[in-house]
Amino acid sequence: MRTPLQDAVGGYLAKGRAWFHMPGHKGQGDGAFAGILPWDVTEVDGCDSLFHADGPIDLLERAFSEVYGTRRTLLCAGGATLCIQTMLALACGTGRKLVISRNIHRSAINACALLGLDPVWVYPEQDAGGWFLGRYAPGAVEQALAAHPDAAAVYITSPDYFGVMSDLPGISEVCRAYRVPLLVDNAHGAHLPFLPDRYGCPHPIACGAALCGDSLHKTMPAMTGAALLQIGEERFSAEAKRMMSMFGSTSPSYPIMLSCERALGYAQEGAAEGFARTAARLDSLRVLAQEHGFALPLGRVDPARLTLGFGALGWTGQAFGDYIRGHGIEPEYISGSACVFLANGMNPERDFVRLEAAIKGIAPKGNPAPVKPVLPHPVRVMGVREAAFSPQQRIPVGQALGRVAAAEASPCPPGIPVVMGGERIGHNEQEALRFYGVEEVNVVSGPVERLFRI
Ligand SMILES: Cc1ncc(COP(=O)(O)O)c(C=O)c1O
Structure with missing residues (x-):
């Protein structure tokens, strides 16, 4: 059956x-x-x-x-x-x-x-x-x-x-x-x-x-x-x-x-052929993308996913999103410096042709150096559970110094969180949040009910 x-x-x-x-x-x-x-x-x-x-x-x-x-x-x-x-x-x-x-x-x-x-x-x-x-x-x-x-x-x-x-x-x-x-x-x-x-x-x-x-x-x-x-x-x-x-x-x-x-x-039946074809097609697009100045993640990566680092060409996320949608393509995700495209055997060849045209048509807006990711190692002062179930409030990052995050604050999901729930927002964390353009954070509002200690 x-x-x-x-x-x-x-x-x-x-x-x-x-x-x-x-x-x-x-x-x-x-x-x-x-x-x-x-x-x-x-x-x-x-x-x-x-x-x-x-x-x-x-x-x-x-x-x-x-x-x-x-x-x-x-x-x-x-x-x-x-x-x-x-x-x-x-x-x-x-x-x-x-x-x-x-x-x-x-x-x-x-x-x-x-x-x-x-x-x-x-x-x-x-x-x-x-x-x-x-x-x-x-x-x-x-x-x-x-x-x-x-x-x-x-x-x-x-x-x-x-x-x-x-x-x-x-x-x-x-x-x-x-x-x-x-x-x-x-x-x-x-x-x-x-x-x-x-x-x-x-x-x-x-x-x-x-x-x-x-x-x-x-x-x-x-x-x-x-x-x-x-x-x-x-x-x-x-x-x-x-x-x-x-x-x-x-x-x-x-x-x-x-x-x-x-x-x-x-x-x-079908997946092995479909993913072999997809990976090979994306391999050719990766070569093309590199020739046109995109940054690609190095080392072992999933070949059925195309990640184009447009930051290396001086493009912003907003501009690249407009550009790629202008080619009739909706990507999976656009961060501040890279765009992710998911593909499999269900994508007809015309989808790849659009992607190819978009890659070929890109014009550099500069040649910036990579922006080093900022990843502070915050101090934890409360359990993730205690923070998540505490009363909380949303406040501007500018007012968050010394406060305890109630939940994770990420550059833009799915980025790596700068702070997790229960971690204190110090100078480094505040700077990192500003650097990533995060404007508001959820913080534990006191007095904290200590019902949920880990
Ligand atoms: C890394 C990762 N883990 C887990 C999930 C949750 O998956 P689901 O949407 O299937 O519940 C996601 C969703 O985007 C994810 O990116």
């Missing part, structure tokens, strides 16, 4: 039952909803149940597990966010310390707050070129683990938003030596197993990760919210569903799960 879930839902629809069950639309859609609402069933007879799967959903999860080479794979309709909450809870429980790369996504910061986790930050190297933040080195992780032997896990985000990939095999070796599990935010890397081997970008589970969260919807042909929790170490299997159900909705979306099945079909 290649599409067990679609067959099950299709079989249910074919019975023509009267819908005296949720959802309230009763499968009656018109306009844009005509095609989708009949498939938006709930956990009815024959259609399985996500958190107690023993039918088509279970088959789907087993097939995913085989494709990704995991101990177990869990389907998820709540994005990588839900996978991240689940893996942090599984590996750390509550109130524990863990070693975390500073490029952490907001979903993980929130999970740390919910679970009362105590992060020990690891900062990136400068090994991706002047315009980009670099990788998280095994040596830096080892140092953090040696200084914090009570850490419950290591948590790394790789690839990052710009496609920069850290040395996960090296970090995994360190984790093994210190007997802690490696957790990877692989939100941007669900497609990694389908890239040609020559790029050397294996999936985190193949690198030795104990757990990772993949956003299927970011790089594979699945609907927004589709994700996979990948389990590499057997000891996390038994409790994984229960833990995911603690954070997720009890009514998972069937259209999203059906779209996971579609992505599985693509993974089994």
Whole structure:
């Protein structure tokens, strides 16, 4: 059975039952909803149940597990966010310390707050070129683990938003030596197993990760919210569903799960060809981009993602955004100095032709030196949880000196936060926030209720 879930839902629809069950639309859609609402069933007879799967959903999860080479794979309709909450809870429980790369996504910061986790930050190297933040080195992780032997896990985000990939095999070796599990935010890397081997970008589970969260919807042909929790170490299997159900909705979306099945079909057939073609096409655009003066991230990067450092040509984010949209292109993300384009086999050749024309047509506005990223190491005075659940107020950065951040303040998400919740805003932090153009920050407003100590 290649599409067990679609067959099950299709079989249910074919019975023509009267819908005296949720959802309230009763499968009656018109306009844009005509095609989708009949498939938006709930956990009815024959259609399985996500958190107690023993039918088509279970088959789907087993097939995913085989494709990704995991101990177990869990389907998820709540994005990588839900996978991240689940893996942090599984590996750390509550109130524990863990070693975390500073490029952490907001979903993980929130999970740390919910679970009362105590992060020990690891900062990136400068090994991706002047315009980009670099990788998280095994040596830096080892140092953090040696200084914090009570850490419950290591948590790394790789690839990052710009496609920069850290040395996960090296970090995994360190984790093994210190007997802690490696957790990877692989939100941007669900497609990694389908890239040609020559790029050397294996999936985190193949690198030795104990757990990772993949956003299927970011790089594979699945609907927004589709994700996979990948389990590499057997000891996390038994409790994984229960833990995911603690954070997720009890009514998972069937259209999203059906779209996971579609992505599985693509993974089994088509993805290898599609990503090989995409990576080769983007390789040619990378050469062209370099010839035209763009900066590219150096070292190992995801080849299915094109990151163009337009800052090296003297362009601003606003001007480059206008320029690229003028070529009929909507990118994934534009920072102050670089633009990220996501591609896969679903992009027709005409998309790449537009990109090519835009790269060829760029005219330098100067030749500025790379702006060195400013990354202060703020002092933590309060737990992430305590800060997140404290009364807070939003104030201008100019008035924030000496105050405690209530939440992370980033240059422009997904930039690395200058301060995290619970960290004091000193002179360096205030300067860095100004440097990145951050105008306001959330700070803890006193007197702080000390209900949520970590
Ligand atoms: C690095 C990273 N991790 C996690 C997430 C959350 O993923 P999702 O939107 O699938 O919940 C994102 C979303 O952009 C992300 O960029």
